[in-house]
Amino acid sequence: MSRALNLNAPQEHVLATCVKQKVAITQIESLVSGGTRIVLKNGDDAATIGRIYKSKVITGPVSRIPARMMHA
Template sequence: MSRALNLDAPQEHVLETCIKHKAAITQIETLVSGGTRVVLKTADAAAIIARAYKKQIIGGPITRTPSRTIHA
């Protein structure tokens, strides 16, 4: 299982859920297309959070926020 999840939930809610389940986060970002992308530290943690958000997992392509700009 991938450690990255795209969820149809606000970033604050995802953070609270990860704290509640003691799931360590490697990276978290708000998606341009709506929702939150979270990368968990372990596959086990990702599985726990995936179960918590089973009906809110975004499938298919998403639009992410660029994390850095490229200078020409």
């Protein structure tokens, strides 16, 4: 399983869930199209979060903010 997930959930909620599950995040960002993109430390952690958010996993394309704009 990929370590990256796109979720139809607010970033604050995803962060709180990861803390509760003791799952390590390597990157997190809000999506332009709504929701949150998260990259987890390993596939097992991604599987855990994927199970929790199974009905909220975005499987299609998403709009992201280009990295150079995020640091401006």
